[in-house]
Amino acid sequence: MKPRAIFAKKVVTPIGKEYKQGKDMNSLIVYENVYIVYNEKILDITKEAPGVNVQAQANLVTPGFIDCHTHIPFYGFRSKEFVMRSQGAKYVDILKAGGGIHYTVSEVRKVSENVLAAFNIPFIREMIKRGVTRIEGKSGYGLDVENELKQLKALKEISEKISAGITPTFLGAHAVPKGKSQEEYLNELTENFDKFKECADFVDIFVDDGAYSVENARWYLNKAREAGFKIRLHADEIARTGAAALGVELGAVSVDHLLKINDEDIHLIASSETVAVMMPSTSFYLGEEYAPARKLINAGAIVALGSDFNPGSNTINDPTFVFHLAVSKLKMTPEEALTAFTLNSAYVLGVSESEGSIEVGKAANFVAWKIQELEDIPYLPAHDSVDFTVVKGGMIKND
Ligand code: NIG
Ligand code: FE
Secondary structure (H helix, E strand, C coil): CCCEEEEEEEEEECCCCCCCCHHHHHCCEEEEEEEEEECCEEEEEECCCCCCCEEEEEEEEEECEEECCCCCCCCCCCHHHHHHHHCCCCHHHHHHCCCCHHHHHHHHHHCCHHHHHHHHHHHHHHHHHCCEEEEEEECCCCCCHHHHHHHHHHHHHHHHHCCCEEEEEEEEECCCCCCCCHHHHHHHHHHCHHHHHCCCCEEEEEECCCCECHHHHHHHHHHHHHCCCEEEEEECCCCCCCHHHHHHHCCCCEEEECCCCCHHHHHHHHCCCCEEEECHHHHHHHCCCCCCHHHHHHCCCCEEECCCCCCCCCCCCCHHHHHHHHHHCCCCCHHHHHHHHCHHHHHHCCCCCCCCCCCCCCECCEEEECCCCCCHHHHCCCCCCEEEEEECCEEEECC
16 A cells, blocks of 8 residues: 555544553543554654645544444344333343343344344444444354354454454353253353354353353353453443452453442452453443443553444444543543543454554554544534544545
8 A cells, every 4th residue: 555644633642552541541642733644554643744645634633443342243123122121121131031132142043144244234334434443243142153153254254344453252151042051051162162263362251140150150261261262251230240350350351341340349450450341332222320430440440442332232333422421421531531442442452552542553543533622522422523534544434
């Protein structure tokens, strides 16, 4: 790719190849009136007019958002469940009655890998236009070896068709399949770890009321670590079961959700290198409480943001809306929210060496905004504020 440039009135970015924790999440670099010179990678950030084609003028430029927690790929919708919940039914009761995740499983099992990929690509394109340059996607709607592998292969197919980066996670333990015990099914998954390892570096498990017990999760995650996986947990979302503490104990890369954690858990997480992943759009969508992000950051934790985009507990995939909720409900500063949604989420996915900030040598992944200031992002949720997104040097216009 031939070098090219954009001119930016303002560039706002965290800096570094690792995570930022606690109050350090506020430390951003601001450049004014600079050219960003790039091919697939960022080559220079300079005040001098570069001897290359200047493709566009931008107001505000930030790193591309890295959505470190989605449930792509899924198939089919659960709008009836959404209406039931709006009229008082509870997410966990629908799940326990065999609906929820189990309904999506029945839909996913019916379709081919190709259909699964084709159904999800439009959602990812939408996200790219809104500034996302990498997403994580999970299996978890197959609940048997064949269909879990189908989901992971669909993610591979998607990654060959779109420019944004895709990080796959094996979430075979998303619910307990009908007709099997937790122990039986987890055992079956571990016996097939070599097949899943070919498709994913991460293993995730839903440890909660209505899902897996802490005891079974400890056994399973230890096996996953032995098999060479990095581990993540859906933790303490519905009830405080001790899942976050288990994640810290096992050196998990992240513990995600954390709506129900207490001060003791906050202290444990803050004294560890396990990242707390916050997904305020799920709290919003379910009408539940918000995770204690402010307390976590004040205690020195590493906090990242994701959407949790899925067909049940949250259908919101718009990063500006997640950003809005991070500021208005989680009480994060706009600076902290930017770090959480770029550099720290890159760290969760193991790509912070090469993504997550606007720095020479990193991938040319950034967002050019029509708006002028960082605070305008959370102030104007779900508006069309992105001018264009650059992914690996390629410009995607939002029109
Ligand atoms: O992260 N909590 C478990 N899993 C998802 C929901 C998946 C679904 O309802 O389909 C979540 O909220
Ligand atoms: Fe999730």
